[in-house]
Amino acid sequence: METAESTAIDYKELDEIIEKEFDLDKENLIMMLQAIQDRYTYLPEAALYYLSAKINVPMSQIYGVATFYSTFSLQPRGRNIISTCRGTACHVRGAETIREKLENMLCLSEGETTPDNRFTMETVRCVGGCSLGPMVKINDEMYGNLSSDDQLKKILDKYK
Amino acid sequence: MKIQSVKDLENIRRTYARELYYPDSIKVNIGMAMCGIANGARASYEKAVKEFSEDSRVAIRQTGCIGFCEKEPLVEIFKSGTPRIIYKNITEDKISETIQSHLENKFKKDWILGQVRDPRSLIEEDIENPLDAVTPFKEVPFIEDLPFYNRQVKIVTRNCGYIDPDSIEQYIARNGYSAFFYALNELKPDEIIKTIRESGLRGRGGGGFPAGIKWATCAKQKGERYIICNADEGNPGAYVDRSIIEGDPHSILEGMLIAALAIGSSQGFIYVRHEYPLSIKRLVTAIKAAEEYGLLGDNIGGSDFSFHIKISTGAGAYVCGESTALMASLEGKVGRPRAKYVHTVEKGFRNSPSNLNNVETYANVPAIILKGAEWYASMGTEHSKGTKLFSLVGNIKNSGLIEIPMGVSLRDIVFEIGEGVVGDKNLKAVQTGGPSGGCIPESMLDIPVDFQKLTEVGSMMGAGGMIVMNEDVCMVEIARHFLEFNKEESCGQCTPCREGIKQMLEILTAICEGNGQKNDIEHLEELGSMMQKFSLCALGTSAPSPVLTTILYFRDEYESHIKDKKCPAGVCTSRFQQRGKEKSPCQ
Numbered sequence: 001m002e003t004a005e006s007t008a009i010d011y012k013e014l015d016e017i018i019e020k021e022f023d024l025d026k027e028n029l030i031m032m033l034q035a036i037q038d039r040y041t042y043l044p045e046a047a048l049y050y051l052s053a054k055i056n057v058p059m060s061q062i063y064g065v066a067t068f069y070s071t072f073s074l075q076p077r078g079r080n081i082i083s084t085c086r087g088t089a090c091h092v093r094g095a096e097t098i099r100e101k102l103e104n105m106l107c108l109s110e111g112e113t114t115p116d117n118r119f120t121m122e123t124v125r126c127v128g129g130c131s132l133g134p135m136v137k138i139n140d141e142m143y144g145n146l147s148s149d150d151q152l153k154k155i156l157d158k159y160k
Numbered sequence: 161m162k163i164q165s166v167k168d169l170e171n172i173r174r175t176y177a178r179e180l181y182y183p184d185s186i187k188v189n190i191g192m193a194m195c196g197i198a199n200g201a202r203a204s205y206e207k208a209v210k211e212f213s214e215d216s217r218v219a220i221r222q223t224g225c226i227g228f229c230e231k232e233p234l235v236e237i238f239k240s241g242t243p244r245i246i247y248k249n250i251t252e253d254k255i256s257e258t259i260q261s262h263l264e265n266k267f268k269k270d271w272i273l274g275q276v277r278d279p280r281s282l283i284e285e286d287i288e289n290p291l292d293a294v295t296p297f298k299e300v301p302f303i304e305d306l307p308f309y310n311r312q313v314k315i316v317t318r319n320c321g322y323i324d325p326d327s328i329e330q331y332i333a334r335n336g337y338s339a340f341f342y343a344l345n346e347l348k349p350d351e352i353i354k355t356i357r358e359s360g361l362r363g364r365g366g367g368g369f370p371a372g373i374k375w376a377t378c379a380k381q382k383g384e385r386y387i388i389c390n391a392d393e394g395n396p397g398a399y400v401d402r403s404i405i406e407g408d409p410h411s412i413l414e415g416m417l418i419a420a421l422a423i424g425s426s427q428g429f430i431y432v433r434h435e436y437p438l439s440i441k442r443l444v445t446a447i448k449a450a451e452e453y454g455l456l457g458d459n460i461g462g463s464d465f466s467f468h469i470k471i472s473t474g475a476g477a478y479v480c481g482e483s484t485a486l487m488a489s490l491e492g493k494v495g496r497p498r499a500k501y502v503h504t505v506e507k508g509f510r511n512s513p514s515n516l517n518n519v520e521t522y523a524n525v526p527a528i529i530l531k532g533a534e535w536y537a538s539m540g541t542e543h544s545k546g547t548k549l550f551s552l553v554g555n556i557k558n559s560g561l562i563e564i565p566m567g568v569s570l571r572d573i574v575f576e577i578g579e580g581v582v583g584d585k586n587l588k589a590v591q592t593g594g595p596s597g598g599c600i601p602e603s604m605l606d607i608p609v610d611f612q613k614l615t616e617v618g619s620m621m622g623a624g625g626m627i628v629m630n631e632d633v634c635m636v637e638i639a640r641h642f643l644e645f646n647k648e649e650s651c652g653q654c655t656p657c658r659e660g661i662k663q664m665l666e667i668l669t670a671i672c673e674g675n676g677q678k679n680d681i682e683h684l685e686e687l688g689s690m691m692q693k694f695s696l697c698a699l700g701t702s703a704p705s706p707v708l709t710t711i712l713y714f715r716d717e718y719e720s721h722i723k724d725k726k727c728p729a730g731v732c733t734s735r736f737q738q739r740g741k742e743k744s745p746c747q
Contacts, residue, residue, distance in 0.1 A: 030474070034475060088627050
């Protein structure tokens with residue numbers, strides 16, 4: 001399993017993100033962090049120090065932003081992120097049961113990653129598919145009207 | 161090509177309106193908003209493209225969503241001179257048969273939702289209804305007559321489901337950007353503001369502040385002014401803004417352009433939540449297309465007016481829907497609200513005057529400019545004008561997105577438009593306003609829905625989420641669900657909110673686990689009232705609402721949890737007592 005220490009940072013690639021895509025502009029900090037996280041599945045400490053020096057924002061402030069917003073992770077995550085929706089419409093249509101089913105199928109609690117790095121289990125506060133609840137988001141794909149183990153298994157099988 | 165004049169715009173309109181209403185081939189429109197896609201629309205679309213790519217008679221196109229989520233994927237098929245038929249639940253396995261049978265004039269009757277009577281939007285009355293000369297099908301109902309649609313008035317959603325959201329030409333074909341050109345060429349800034357003020361348009365993001373007054377105050381300020389669109393729809397149960405962006409992104413850009421003209425701004429921002437990847441994609445495409453046509457950028461339409469729009473994405477923080485927190489987040493900082501004794505219209509983003517409205521508010525603007533303040537103000541109630549979008553969800557038969565005039569009663573929304581509770585269960589409550597709102601009991605369903613009434617009964621309009629709850633939902637557990645949400649989303653800087661929510665949640669959790677104490681209800685009320693008075697921002701002042709309204713209307717449920725250790729709905733007994741034991745998966 002990849003650990004925070006073993007992540008190799010490609011600084012040229014970081015420059016692409018920080019300079020080219022986001023113009024070294026401090027106001028784009030959140031989007032820079034998103035791009036870095038998309039690349040590494042999380043925010044590696046070394047990358048944050050590099051970013052801090054590049055855009056001249058103190059590390060304390062970057063750490064503040066990285067921990068304030070719920071989509072950021074300071075720990076490596078799996079190749080696929082499962083987010084069960086905990087919005088109210090999903091909640092009244094059985095989201096809790098779906099979450100328990102998924103947790104049991106993958107032996108994972110919220111925030112954990114499978115040993116083979118295949119999945120990380122997260123929750124999300126409403127993905128806006130309320131008429132199809134309960135919903136689960138895997139990476140950028142949405143799945144709705146979930147109920148049975150079979151259905152969940154078929155969906156999970158799509159992700160390697 | 162840059163659009164330099166109204167004439168240029170008219171030329172594009174004429175060319176593409178023909179393609180939109182009188183296509184040469186048989187047009188298959190597949191609803192591809194997020195809920196359509198999650199229900200299988202993409203698979204249907206890909207199959208249709210694959211199977212009919214060689215067939216020159218057929219053109220497969222994507223559109224936004226016409227709102228009837230329950231019947232997704234929705235597919236509309238028509239050709240020039242024949243009725244426009246909308247088919248329901250057309251999944252991958254049905255799409256080929258649907259198109260093939262339509263081609264052979266052997267329509268799959270059972271799969272039809274209805275036919276369209278008039279596809280024009282309400283700002284296209286200057287052209288003829290393309291279906292006037294068409295003989296409708298007998299025995300197929302008109303969409304406009306279905307209970308789900310017959311009370312709807314589509315102002316904001318005027319194009320949703322009728323155009324390809326990625327096509328600026330189709331937006332123009334439906335009279336898009338003509339309100340902007342009219343404002344640019346014919347109206348002075350204060351005339352635009354006067355129109356918006358007289359229309360009675362109030363901010364659709366939750367608070368309901370009159371948009372015209374906000375615009376007027378911002379326009380009076382000196383220096384660089386910013387136009388900001390709040391697309392951070394974090395309210396669980398609401399997907400109003402998502403549907404507008406995914407169905408008709410240009411209506412938002414046009415609304416912002418008109419606001420920029422009125423207020424005197426050259427820079428706009430759209431703050432959109434990271435959880436809406438498709439919305440971000442649609443907005444990026446729309447802005448690029450508008451720039452290519454010279455509708456955004458420098459010297460728009462050959463005038464000296466310049467306006468740019470930048471997209472910023474959030475990163476999962478509900479509190480960033482609050483205006484000052486949103487502006488801090490736009491600056492790349494932690495999204496903590498500040499006290500608002502200095503208004504954001506005076507000092508907001510970058511400490512400069514900033515006008516913030518949400519997606520639905522801006523999308524109303526072009527229609528108001530074209531049809532006038534009086535027209536808009538003729539709809540709705542005394543203090544709430546126009547229409548409001550709601551996402552009608554939960555235990556409801558017809559779930560989906562609806563746009564109705566203000567003032568329709570909750571009962572009509574649930575039992576006529578929504579056709580009642582799903583299954584044979586009874587209705588217990590309707591929740592509005594998300595984690596800042598309240599649960600309205602069945603006995604109060606006759607209230608007309610507007611800003612005032614919802615506030616009077618202890619709830620609020622919010623972003624437009626309307627969650628129908630049946631008798632199996634435990635009101636204590638729902639209050640707990642919202643408080644848990646608010647606890648995680650509280651930014652933590654002011655004590656009443658940070659500590660108040662935590663204490664209330666502890667009490668509620670104990671009640672749900674059967675450990676409620678004698679004075680718990682009174683403690684909850686006391687804590688809630690303290691938070692309402694002393695919290696810094698609206699998240700804190702409204703966080704107790706779900707608890708206080710459920711205590712007010714469902715006190716007996718709290719009492720039976722506390723005194724009899726019983727959950728009348730059977731939710732807490734089965735779930736929370738187990739969960740208290742900290743069982744982890746696979747053990």
